[in-house]
Structure formats: C-alpha cells, structure tokens
Amino acid sequence: MKIIAQPTLRRPRSLIAAATQVAAALKGQGSDITSLTQREGHLDQLRRMGDAAYSPLAHVTALARLLAARRCLL
Structure with missing residues (x-):
C-alpha cells in the first residue's frame, strides 16, 4: 500500500465547518486525493487573491x- 502525504489544511473555520458537514453526507465516496488536493489548492489560491472567479x-x-476521501483512507 502506497503512503500518501497528508498536508495540513490551514483554512478559515467557517469553510472547514461547512465542508465537514457536507463530507459527513459523502460517506464512502472515495476519490483521487491528488486531483482533489490540487483543485482545492487552486480554489484556496483564488480565495486568498480575492479573484472574481472564486466560488465559495x-x-x-x-x-x-x-x-x-481522506476519511476513506482511515
């Protein structure tokens, strides 16, 4: 089994709280962590820059x- 590094997410509490609530409803829906990490990182970069393309x-x-997806690994 390949070990995947799990970077620490430093995000606003409200964002984490909302995502945690939604993640609870997504039980058992694993996906490609690498692509999800890249997508979330891109969105966080847009948020930090105040880009008009950012969608909460x-x-x-x-x-x-x-x-x-991370929860499925545990």
Missing part, C-alpha cells in the same frame, strides 16, 4: 470531497 460553493464542495 465550489470551494466548500471541493474541500468536502477531499475530507471524505
């Missing part, structure tokens, strides 16, 4: 899927 809904969804 897309960010919460991506973060929730990432949390659910």
Whole structure:
C-alpha cells in the first residue's frame, strides 16, 4: 500500500465547518486525493487573491470531497 502525504489544511473555520458537514453526507465516496488536493489548492489560491472567479460553493464542495476521501483512507 502506497503512503500518501497528508498536508495540513490551514483554512478559515467557517469553510472547514461547512465542508465537514457536507463530507459527513459523502460517506464512502472515495476519490483521487491528488486531483482533489490540487483543485482545492487552486480554489484556496483564488480565495486568498480575492479573484472574481472564486466560488465559495465550489470551494466548500471541493474541500468536502477531499475530507471524505481522506476519511476513506482511515
């Protein structure tokens, strides 16, 4: 089994709280952690830059899927 490094997520509490609630509903829906991490990282970069293309809904969804996928590894 390949060990995947799990980077620490430093995100606003409200973002983590919303994503955690959604992730609880996504039980058993594992996915490609690498692509999810890249997608969430891109969205976080847009958020930090204040880019008009940033979508809070897309960010919460991506973060929730990432949390659910990580939970499947445990």
